Amino acid sequence: MRRKRYHPVPPITPWLFVGPAVALSLFTILAPFVYSIMLSLRGIRVSGGGLGRREEVFVGLANYWTALTNAELWAGFGRMLTVGIITVPLILGFALLFALMLDVPRVRFARFSRIAIFVPYAVPGVIASLMWGFIYLPGVSPIREIAANLGLPQPDFFTRDSVYWSISNIVIWGGVGFNMVILFTALRGIPADLYDAARIDGCNEWQIARHIKLPLLLPAIVLTGLFSLIGMIQLFSEPTTLEPLSNAVSTTWVPMMLVYRDTFVAQSLHAGAATSILIAVLTTFASVVLFWITRRRSQGGRT
Amino acid sequence: MSGPFYRMLACAGTAALFLSGAATAQERVELTYWNWAPHIDEVVAIWNEANPDIHVTVSRAAGAAEIVQKLSAAHTAGNPPDVTNVTYQDLPALVVNGLVADITPEMASLKDQIAPVAWDLVTFGDTTWATPQGTSPMMFFYRKDILTDLGIEAPATWEEFEAAAKAVRAADPGKYLAHFPSSDPGLFAALTHQVGAQWWRLDGDQWTVGINTPAAKEVAAYWERLVAEDAVSTMQTWSPEWGAAMADGSLLGFISAVWAPPLIANLAPDTQGKWGVVPLPRWSQGTGAELSGGVMGGSATAVSSLTKHPEEAKEFAIWITNNLDALSAYVRLMNIWPAQLSARDLPQLKEAPTFLPDATDFYTMAAEIDVDTPSVSWGPNVSAAFDVYRNAMGEAVQNKSGFAGVLDQVQQTVFGDMSNQGYSVVEAQ
Amino acid sequence: MSAFTDGKTARAGVRGGSAWIPTVILILGALYCLLPLYWLVAAASKLPGELFTLPSFLPGFSGGLWENIASLTNYRSGRYWLWTWNSLIYAGGGAALSTMVSAMAGYGLAKYNFAGRGLVFGFLLGAVLIPGVVLAVPQYLLMSKLGLASTYWSVLIPSIVSPLGIYLCRVYAAAVIPDELLEAGRIDGASEVRIFFSIGLAPMIPGLITVFLLQFVGIWNNFLLPFIMLADERLFPLTVGLYTMVNQGTEQPGVYTLIITGALVSILPLIALFLLLQRYWRLDLISGSVKG
Structure with a gap:
């Protein structure tokens, strides 16, 4: 980019614009992160007899060792991954399917469907989980009521296995619409003459979707995939809201719930800090690896 | 700001029970009180009516399940409630975190009037940390x-x-x-x-x-x-x-x-x-x-270690768990079985609860169960x-x-x- | 082209009748998304006594909805509406501040070449990867140290920095603000700040609306941050308020109808916002296919 300078921009000027963002992120992102690391190296010891008084002392890496050897943390990662393996492909798959269907010429009720599928995005995770909680719970579940009326076996949404699907369903319900709109918008950005050329060459709509739309959509798919993955790491509201309703969800069901439990319920801030640093490091590492893999692949796929 | 003089006189009877030279303030003292119980506003209204110079506001910032977490949070932030309800099982956690005030001197004279099961739940060693509301037959x-x-x-x-x-x-x-x-x-x-x-x-x-x-x-x-x-x-x-x-x-x-x-x-x-x-x-x-x-369950009222009005806060905490007007309202609205022994003779505790009109012996039964309940x-x-x-x-x-x-x-x-x-x-x- | 431009008109003129299979697939998707919400509406229209006795998918016809809204209004003397107001403050104020900060940062990153630009951009992008939950606790502790915990600011300040918003603004600013215009401004001797406000900002407005909406929804739906930060129920947003209602019960009978009605009413503002502003959703920003 060539820029003719009639009077040079002083070097401080760009910082006028990026300054507020940088200052605020130092305060709300970097400082808390560093503070967490400091906390994670400390612990509570009680002094004085009887109930005693709590005192903060330096404990080195003891909290990290406790976290690393806590089977519940790894089990939580396992459950998080299970939900991720269910939800991420399904969210992307449905979002892509709906986006491609919306883009088919002469589809009916497209506007209605597009808005309807997007609407759950407006429902907060806690509220969605409350609502689905009612829909799942025996005794109040409309699905079980319908099954009973039809003489079908009543599904149990809260067994140890089915609860993965019950939670995934809430995540999928809330996530498909947003990703669909992103993909659909990307589709609309593809020049229409590409399709016309393909039709002249005798391609049908399926072949157009498979050989023109899909490859061109790849960068957008990768991006939505990344968003879904980050969403998965943050999984918290849904299992937390369902926890009091059933036996199937523990208070440490996913790693973030474990952090919350340690910090607030078990009153051990320092253990919570160590666990959260561990999670942050692991997930950042995983995200960076994923990001590089998908970036290289999508760039390789680009013509 | 103080209320009309005649109302101060009218409430003096109630207040004098617990006022020990604390009512020097001419300005109205504002206290916040955390409690998650249903109908608690109606009980507090009785206090506010009788004590125009010490106004209590109920806040439902936390349920029983989150009380320790929310109280520590508010304490760290420097704005805890002056008085809070706390379940018996959460009281020790509040004590070790230094969130509640020692009320041993104020409670000493009440010891004989409080059911031993309840007294043991709020006293550790020789220190009393809260005033018990009821027991749980x-x-x-x-x-x-x-x-x-x-x-x-x-x-x-x-x-x-x-x-x-x-x-x-x-x-x-x-x-x-x-x-x-x-x-x-x-x-x-x-x-x-x-x-x-x-x-x-x-x-x-x-x-x-x-x-x-x-x-x-x-x-x-x-x-x-x-x-x-x-x-x-x-x-x-x-x-x-x-x-x-x-x-x-x-x-x-x-x-x-x-x-x-x-x-x-x-x-x-x-x-x-x-x-x-x-x-x-x-x-x-x-x-x-x-x-x-x-x-099983049950709760007590504790005073924050950070309150700016410790005298008034302690007075209110003791009032709401021991005063007969307060307990009478509590019993009517929430069916508690008071820890304050004199309150067990309240006329409502001779009748069946509204929801169980046939259970005329309800509170006699409660008294009998209480006798055989172990202290823990x-x-x-x-x-x-x-x-x-x-x-x-x-x-x-x-x-x-x-x-x-x-x-x-x-x-x-x-x-x-x-x-x-x-x-x-x-x-x- | 907006995200909601109708597909039919744009692609008209293709031969053949209606595409039925895609239509059926879309309708099924729409039903999946709407049926739970319909259940919510039906449940909110029932009196407390009808909730578990009438069939689930039939609405109540005894004026249950108005009664439930009345009980919701009476709940702790209008606390529910206070929470709604708070949600509007957090989401509206937070999104406005966030959009402003993002616009400036995006513009700065797109239109100036300066030492440290790569570092700043990399840091902001890296921040996307740190889960908000990890930060919420230490954020709370820092706010406490500053005496800001359990104030409006404790929720507003952490909501301002949005790495995604900054990224979108950078992409958008690079695409829609011609360098020639900025140069022209410089020739006229305008200051850099003035150039931004008088020349740079206007073409960015469609993109800024999208950033605003994304942030608005994000903050409106946030649960954990306000749940951790706030200890005063008068400051709660709707998500936290409803959650405490579920966990604490209320003195009113029929707490379930109250919660259901509360949940329904709480999602209406966002749906209304979507329907009103759908023309302005520029989600093509996210997929990177920006055209000026």
């Missing part, structure tokens, strides 16, 4: 109408309870006599108090942790059998599923305590008059046959213990086995956690 509430139709008697012993639970299942597969909630460690702890278990005990500076005693494991085995044989439901208390079952008559009973009637009334207003009540079933033999139940104390890491219980018992209920192992897990967690923190602690054997 445990009872079994049941749908009298439906059990009569089915020809089943209300159980007096746990053996009869098991037989009745199975009889209900046999008579109508759509109904259960009771439920066993894995998410309610407080209930299970109370059931083990009934066989003499002392989850935490403090002698001098020495803690003893006794959660997985042989007798407690027998209680666990009893419930495991009932769950495994589908004699009781495993729904969770306070879930909509439970609410619906209480309302539609598919759940015929509720193991709870004296304060349950208004809660049932909220869930199932149409069932008024259809419920009966008996004391919690007893073990007919073996450990604890002489015990009527345990300590809670420890500094109750919430960690309860959390482990919820998760482990949830899994055991899903597996329909391993209930006794849950107690081992809780014991290990509590003991390990207390040793790590530096308490002098041993395991009971």
